Amino acid sequence: MSGLTRRRALGAAAALTSAAAVTAAVVTPASAAGRGHGHDTSTGPAGGHDHGAPAPFDEVYRGRRIQGRPVAAGEHHGGHHGAGYAVFVDGAELHVMRNADGSWISVVSHYDPVPTPRAAARAAVDELQGAPLLPFPAN
Amino acid sequence: MTVRKNQATLTADEKRRFVAAVLELKRSGRYDAFVTTHNAFIMGDTDNGERTGHRSPSFLPWHRRFLLEFERALQSFDASVALPYWDWTADRSPRSSLWAPDFLGGTGRSLDGRVTDGPFAAATGNWPVSVRVDGRTYLRRALGAGVRELPTGSEVESVLAMATYDSAPWNSASDGFRNHLEGWRGVNLHNRVHVWVGGQMATGVSPNDPVFWLHHAYVDKLWARWQRRHPGVGYAPTAGTPQVVDLHETMKPWDDTTPADLLDHTPHYTFDTD
Numbered sequence: 001m002s003g004l005t006r007r008r009a010l011g012a013a014a015a016l017t018s019a020a021a022v023t024a025a026v027v028t029p030a031s032a033a034g035r036g037h038g039h040d041t042s043t044g045p046a047g048g049h050d051h052g053a054p055a056p057f058d059e060v061y062r063g064r065r066i067q068g069r070p071v072a073a074g075e076h077h078g079g080h081h082g083a084g085y086a087v088f089v090d091g092a093e094l095h096v097m098r099n100a101d102g103s104w105i106s107v108v109s110h111y112d113p114v115p116t117p118r119a120a121a122r123a124a125v126d127e128l129q130g131a132p133l134l135p136f137p138a139n
Numbered sequence: 140m141t142v143r144k145n146q147a148t149l150t151a152d153e154k155r156r157f158v159a160a161v162l163e164l165k166r167s168g169r170y171d172a173f174v175t176t177h178n179a180f181i182m183g184d185t186d187n188g189e190r191t192g193h194r195s196p197s198f199l200p201w202h203r204r205f206l207l208e209f210e211r212a213l214q215s216f217d218a219s220v221a222l223p224y225w226d227w228t229a230d231r232s233p234r235s236s237l238w239a240p241d242f243l244g245g246t247g248r249s250l251d252g253r254v255t256d257g258p259f260a261a262a263t264g265n266w267p268v269s270v271r272v273d274g275r276t277y278l279r280r281a282l283g284a285g286v287r288e289l290p291t292g293s294e295v296e297s298v299l300a301m302a303t304y305d306s307a308p309w310n311s312a313s314d315g316f317r318n319h320l321e322g323w324r325g326v327n328l329h330n331r332v333h334v335w336v337g338g339q340m341a342t343g344v345s346p347n348d349p350v351f352w353l354h355h356a357y358v359d360k361l362w363a364r365w366q367r368r369h370p371g372v373g374y375a376p377t378a379g380t381p382q383v384v385d386l387h388e389t390m391k392p393w394d395d396t397t398p399a400d401l402l403d404h405t406p407h408y409t410f411d412t413d
Contacts, residue, residue, distance in 0.1 A: 097182075097185060099186055100186040100310050100311050107178070107272050107344075110333070111341060113323075127342075128273055129251060131273045132273060133273050134271065
């Protein structure tokens with residue numbers, strides 16, 4: 001399982017490296033908004049009941065490339081549920097999950113739902129403080 | 140008989156023995172197996188799929204069994220050790236004795252979140268973070284940074300007052316005691332404490348921080364308090380629920396124990412307040 005996963009993630013990383021030079025200048029204004037800490041964690045996102053797949057995204061946030069895209073069922077590696085959506089930080093896949101109310105969490109910010117997969121990716125970048133994400137848990 | 144005590148009441152000798160047993164378990168390699176198991180369930184439990192350890196009715200019996208396994212492992216090194224619990228409604232400050240250098244050590248430094256004192260600081264060489272989701276191998280915390288306040292006693296009381304154990308759809312959207320204690324809905328108890336501690340405690344590999352066990356020992360105690368408050372109300376669902384552990388169904392990964400087997404904690408341990 002991890003072998004397949006790592007190969008796939010490394011392939012994605014290689015593809016991203018070549019694309020990064022072209023798109024590195026794409027930074028959304030919101031990426032300067034800073035850390036998401038201190039918000040109210042007791043409630044889900046307002047009106048977060050749309051269960052269609054979120055749109056893809058691709059940006060540089062705090063110096064790191066974050067991407068998200070819908071994926072077909074079965075495209076995920078084994079041992080990990082099919083979220084129907086994949087998120088990457090500098091080409092390494094970040095395990096994300098959608099909650100029943102439409103909010104999102106990731107494995108590095110598991111207990112603190114945010115409204116969108118892009119917000120989960122940004123929260124992961126905040127949490128990582130520059131550290132490399134391991135493609136999937138090392139064990 | 141194992142008696143689980145409030146961590147604030149432990150003697151210096153009890154703290155020393157607990158820490159030594161945890162470090163022995165780490166050195167043996169058995170500690171990290173608990174972290175691996177927890178993260179596998181964190182990643183595998185989903186609201187619309189199979190769910191066992193989290194976001195489901197079996198959150199409470201699953202963690203009760205998980206803690207029992209851990210406590211028995213500690214007792215294989217020192218039979219006098221019991222899991223202490225952290226009442227975060229009472230000891231709600233980074234200045235609590237819980238976080239002193241003779242017990243769990245304090246918050247992380249601002250630069251990188253690294254815990255720099257106590258027996259689990261990376262510099263001791265005794266606590267490598269091996270089961271991890273990023274490249275950092277040192278224990279991290281940011282007490283009170285992710286969310287300012289721990290839950291209060293009155294917030295806990297409001298959840299203990301709920302007269303239903305759990306309800307359909309048996310996941311993070313459910314009403315009832317279990318999901319409000321877990322924190323996906325309402326005032327948010329258990330989840331918020333993970334966020335308040337920060338560092339690895341905010342991630343799927345949260346058992347990398349020994350406070351994981353003290354937090355869950357208190358969540359477990361709140362379940363026991365709820366049972367005493369609502370003696371006629373049982374675990375739900377009781378049968379025939381796809382993807383969800385019913386009362387008499389066995390739970391992974393053990394496959395030999397059911398929620399019904401775990402409703403009464405007293406065959407295994409008592410609390411100092413029992």
